[in-house]
Amino acid sequence: MSTDRHIVLFDLFGVIARHQRPGALARMAARCQAPTEAFTTAYWACRPPYDAGQQSAPEYWTAVLRSLSPSPSLSVDAGTIEELRLSDIDSWSRVDNRMVAYVQSLRAVTEVALLSNIPSDHADAFLAAQPWLHTLDHVAFSGKIKAAKPAPAAFQHCVIAMRAAPADFLFVDDREENVRAARAVGMNGHVFTGRDELTAVIDTWLPSRRPMRR
Incomplete structure (x- = not known):
């Protein structure tokens, strides 16, 4: 069942933020x-x-x-x-600035949220260093919500917090096991491999690119 909303739910590391520093x-x-x-x-x-x-x-x-x-x-x-x-x-502190800009641009046309596996103290540091996180419609860090992907409870937290239906979400993660878990609870899912491919997927999934009324 869908409430006819469209929420892009992003993973953080490997999608918007970079993986751990080499070495x-x-x-x-x-x-x-x-x-x-x-x-x-x-x-x-x-x-x-x-x-x-x-x-x-x-x-x-x-x-x-x-x-x-x-x-x-x-x-x-x-x-x-x-x-x-x-x-x-x-x-774990580096971000992909091009992806950050893309995520921010999406907020003009749809709801945007984040679900990341990250300890609570890491989350506090990331929130302090990355003010754009505060502009998203919802941010869920595993260390704060006491549930980590691929556990169903992590995805269910976002559904409940945003008062939405699972089918309202497109979950984007670079790990296939997490995307499979999101699909198992009823979300749409996409395995992230790059921004250009993701842009095409989101453009197809969204009903239009008209600005949202907030």
């Missing part, structure tokens, strides 16, 4: 005096609860460091954790 994990691994491969494995294996708002940053980084050195007597230094936390936030 960032190696630099964090060196700070921990750990092999890059072992650090990378621990970094991602411990990530889901942090992304979903079930762990604080200190809890996440303690889990990572204990995974690298599982000795029960390991002392986890608060200063090291804060340094890693800030380095991690910085590593």
Whole structure:
């Protein structure tokens, strides 16, 4: 069932924002005096609860460091954790300015929202650094809403928050598993590969390019 609205729901990283800075994990691994491969494995294996708002940053980084050195007597230094936390936030801080401009331009003709897997403290930093986020119709960060893609609850949050029907949404993400999950709850979906292809998809999906009445 649709309410005849058209809401473009964007992922953030890999679509509007860039993926993690090259070499960032190696630099964090060196700070921990750990092999890059072992650090990378621990970094991602411990990530889901942090992304979903079930762990604080200190809890996440303690889990990572204990995974690298599982000795029960390991002392986890608060200063090291804060340094890693800030380095991690910085590593995910870049945006694609052309995509930012395109997303902003869409607001003249349709509703635009965002759904991103991002820890709560990362979200706070992104909101402070990227004021254009405050102009969107809705912004949902996994660490804030306590649900991360591809869990259905992440998509259902947006449906409920925007008082819409799933079929009103076109969800855009660079990960196919997330697009499949959006389609499973009734949304339209598009796997992002580039701006030109996305523009054609959105132009076809929207009923017109006439300015919206807000």
